[in-house]
Amino acid sequence: MTRLGFATIACVISLVVIVQAEIAQAGLEDLLYEKGQITKEEWLKLQADREKAGPGTQGAPAPSSAALGPDPVTNLNQRLGMVEEWKAKIERLPSLGGKFNIGLNALQFLYTHQDSHTPEGKSQDNLSVRRSEVLMYGKVNEYIPKWHTLMEMQSINLTNNTPGCTAGTPCNGQASGTGASTTMFREAYIDFRPMPSIAPNLNIVRMGVFRMPFGIFTEQSGGLRDVISSPYLNSVGSGTVARNGSGNSTVGTIDFIQERDYFADVRGTLFHKLDYVFGIMNNNNFQANAVGANGPKVFYSRGRFLLTDISFVSFTVLAGESNNTNTEINGRGKGAFDRYGIDFRYTSRYLPGLMVQGEWWQGHDGANQTTVGTPAQGACGDVTQCGGNGSPGVQRRTWYLLGKYFISDGLFQNYEPVVMYEQFDPSTSMSNDMYTRTIVGFNYYFENLPPKIQSKISINYEFRHHQGTGPGTTVPETDAFAQNVFLAQFQVRYQ
Amino acid sequence: MDGREVARYVRVDYNVLPPFGYAEGPHLSPFPCMKQEYCQRMDSILVVLVFSIALASCAPNVRIVNETATGGTVLYPYIEEQDVLTSSERRDALRLLEERCPAGYRISREGEVPRIDQAVDRAWMGQVSRDGQVSREKLWAILFACK
Numbered sequence: 001m002t003r004l005g006f007a008t009i010a011c012v013i014s015l016v017v018i019v020q021a022e023i024a025q026a027g028l029e030d031l032l033y034e035k036g037q038i039t040k041e042e043w044l045k046l047q048a049d050r051e052k053a054g055p056g057t058q059g060a061p062a063p064s065s066a067a068l069g070p071d072p073v074t075n076l077n078q079r080l081g082m083v084e085e086w087k088a089k090i091e092r093l094p095s096l097g098g099k100f101n102i103g104l105n106a107l108q109f110l111y112t113h114q115d116s117h118t119p120e121g122k123s124q125d126n127l128s129v130r131r132s133e134v135l136m137y138g139k140v141n142e143y144i145p146k147w148h149t150l151m152e153m154q155s156i157n158l159t160n161n162t163p164g165c166t167a168g169t170p171c172n173g174q175a176s177g178t179g180a181s182t183t184m185f186r187e188a189y190i191d192f193r194p195m196p197s198i199a200p201n202l203n204i205v206r207m208g209v210f211r212m213p214f215g216i217f218t219e220q221s222g223g224l225r226d227v228i229s230s231p232y233l234n235s236v237g238s239g240t241v242a243r244n245g246s247g248n249s250t251v252g253t254i255d256f257i258q259e260r261d262y263f264a265d266v267r268g269t270l271f272h273k274l275d276y277v278f279g280i281m282n283n284n285n286f287q288a289n290a291v292g293a294n295g296p297k298v299f300y301s302r303g304r305f306l307l308t309d310i311s312f313v314s315f316t317v318l319a320g321e322s323n324n325t326n327t328e329i330n331g332r333g334k335g336a337f338d339r340y341g342i343d344f345r346y347t348s349r350y351l352p353g354l355m356v357q358g359e360w361w362q363g364h365d366g367a368n369q370t371t372v373g374t375p376a377q378g379a380c381g382d383v384t385q386c387g388g389n390g391s392p393g394v395q396r397r398t399w400y401l402l403g404k405y406f407i408s409d410g411l412f413q414n415y416e417p418v419v420m421y422e423q424f425d426p427s428t429s430m431s432n433d434m435y436t437r438t439i440v441g442f443n444y445y446f447e448n449l450p451p452k453i454q455s456k457i458s459i460n461y462e463f464r465h466h467q468g469t470g471p472g473t474t475v476p477e478t479d480a481f482a483q484n485v486f487l488a489q490f491q492v493r494y495q
Numbered sequence: 496m497d498g499r500e501v502a503r504y505v506r507v508d509y510n511v512l513p514p515f516g517y518a519e520g521p522h523l524s525p526f527p528c529m530k531q532e533y534c535q536r537m538d539s540i541l542v543v544l545v546f547s548i549a550l551a552s553c554a555p556n557v558r559i560v561n562e563t564a565t566g567g568t569v570l571y572p573y574i575e576e577q578d579v580l581t582s583s584e585r586r587d588a589l590r591l592l593e594e595r596c597p598a599g600y601r602i603s604r605e606g607e608v609p610r611i612d613q614a615v616d617r618a619w620m621g622q623v624s625r626d627g628q629v630s631r632e633k634l635w636a637i638l639f640a641c642k
Binding site for chain 2: 211213216218219220221224272273275304306309310312347348349352353355406408409414416445447452454493495
């Protein structure tokens with residue numbers, strides 16, 4: 001075949017493709033608009049562009065009457081009926097009816113560099129996928145206004161963490177590191193609205209595993225956060241707690257408020273100005289499905305006063321009992337357990353882009369007993385002399401203040417400087433044990449992405465300080481909470 | 496110093512009463528006011544709570560901005576598209592217009608407006624939420640003029 005022949009065939013194929021694409025375009029725009037992929041303004045713009053372009057660019061020439069078959073006017077009702085029938089079917093599709101939606105809650109790539117003196121054999125640099133959360137949600141009907149499932153997609157059976165080695169000793173003689181994998185299951189809950197007629201006064205009963213409705217940061221989804229690290233009120237410290245009387249509860253990881261748990265609560269809004277939540281939770285964090293550690297239950301309640309529709313002040317309290325067995329929440333001990341919190345958020349309309357928020361928390365943990373029924377005596381050097389064992393309950397306190405400002409024009413358009421300062425006092429009755437941190441950095445938001453996709457880069461530098469573990473103590477150079485950190489994170493989010 | 500004295504010393508040293516009050520031991524109650532030492536403080540908290548709720552009840556969910564002698568713009572929130580015309584917030588908004596314009600009013604324009612600012616809304620994409628999840632709340636504006 002000659003080149004001319006090939007060219008002719010190519011032209012014909014291209015023409016057919018263009019014609020088909022143009023015919024399908026109108027339908028595609030409508031479908032994209034219905035699914036929320038494009039906004040109404042963009043849909044209107046596309047329609048206007050099409051009309052402006054005129055029939056010459058429509059591509060498809062008017063078909064002959066022979067190709068159409070019978071006169072369209074004569075069977076108009078029949079054709080309209082078919083369209084209506086098709087529309088009714090399409091509307092029942094779960095993705096269009098809102099019954100089923102899928103999104104990417106957060107996909108985050110994180111680089112960290114810490115100035116700490118790491119143990120021999122370990123690196124100061126770390127590159128990781130911080131979050132890869134797939135979100136599914138939907139509305140079944142007025143009585144089930146929302147179901148929600150969140151999965152952390154990740155590899156399981158990962159190799160162990162690199163163990164640290166003591167300087168001057170052979171690393172091959174050290175114990176192996178701990179496993180690095182974790183659960184894929186993150187959240188699953190369902191909202192039940194018992195009486196739609198009185199909503200939102202009594203809006204929903206929420207049951208399942210979800211973020212704790214305490215304060216702002218704990219409840220805030222990872223993809224919506226303004227700084228990379230979680231605040232100290234969720235987790236601070238490292239190492240292991242000594243519960244044999246020789247140590248104290250300021251050593252080790254302190255999960256002051258766990259991020260997620262098993263809950264059942266009631267939520268609503270009174271007078272359009274007061275959001276309330278009250279319920280009961282397991283209080284031992286969660287593990288996938290039914291194998292999570294069980295714990296004494298804790299009652300909790302929060303009132304959030306809406307100063308405007310975008311600014312609020314909240315008061316939260318939880319009280320109950322915690323146990324000391326198989327706990328995921330180290331240091332909470334056995335016995336009385338409570339938390340009190342105040343938080344606020346101010347979002348400005350006078351200076352669009354400015355947001356300030358803060359939280360103040362205080363709470364008491366039970367005593368860490370090593371033997372059930374034996375009183376805990378705290379930092380006692382000789383438990384046989386003291387008559388008890390373990391560490392006493394302590395009062396903890398933490399607060400933070402965060403401010404950010406989104407720059408919407410000028411040289412630094414789409415940049416968002418962020419600053420945050422926080423303190424965590426593991427025991428209010430003990431001196432020289434304070435954790436402090438100042439975070440400075442910025443976010444940069446990428447624009448011109450399709451609607452419902454958010455992409456940003458976050459750069460943070462953390463000035464960390466840890467006084468010690470009690471009077472007269474110092475922290476080692478390897479204490480990660482006493483050494484500054486640089487973090488850089490790229491995030492994509494789609495819902 | 497015998498063992499009991501050491502134990503008493505340690506307990507006093509470490510188990511001081513916190514500012515909010517705390518009673519350690521097996522007599523646990525999730526409702527602190529059942530304990531005598533909490534009751535006075537709880538009374539004050541209750542008064543503040545009731546006062547706050549009373550204050551909150553005075554505030555409507557609909558507000559008027561750019562008000563002039565002859566008109567203005569009324570704003571109300573909505574979630575779904577169908578709520579624009581059928582929600583109780585719209586009824587509140589129209590009721591407010593009737594109060595402001597006893598002789599009647601004319602709606603010249605309606606439409607969705609940014610919650611904060613168009614650029615900020617787009618960048619933050621639902622971050623301004625009350626429950627830590629993506630907020631789907633939007634704002635509808637009615638531009639009106641009194642007759």
